[in-house]
Amino acid sequence: MGIYCLNGLMVIPLKFLRQQFPDFYAAVYQDALGCRGITDLVQIIVVEELKPEIQVVGDNYPKCVGEEIILHSTAGDLSMWSDGSENKAEISVREPCTYHVTIDSVCGIGQINSAPIQIDFFDVSPPKLLTINKIDSQTFDVQMEGNSCWV
Helix, strand or coil, rough: CCCCCEEEEEEEEEEEEEEHHHHHEEEEEEEECCCCEEECCCCCCCCCCCCCCEEECCCCCCEEEECCEEEEEEHHHCCCEEEEEEECCEEECCCCCCEEEEEEECCCCCEEECCCCEEEEEEECCCCCEEEEEEEEEEEEEEEECCCCCC
């Protein structure tokens, strides 16, 4: 069971007691003088460690070459990004690449990686203006050809 410190004294737990409430425990202990006692109830919750996730900020994705995309990590400022950025919840990207986030495990099992996210950008030429015809004082008929990032 090990040796623990309780209120500044080194104690050896003799037995862990499970109470009538789920996940609440107390320990019977003995100190160096042979005095025994029982600790207050402690709640112990075991959770699975969550993988960080990457989210694209905003709803305008994908974008054109030269524009900026903001990526957000659910791990917050603990994030280490694959582009070398550290301790940032968000990064700005302008290059197509596969990005991921790494965090240190709180359970001491090394590092945990997010699923990778592929970021791409449209590479299109601006549309070419063919004609503009005035229909009335506030209406024009515009014809263009080509592709655009803006719909």
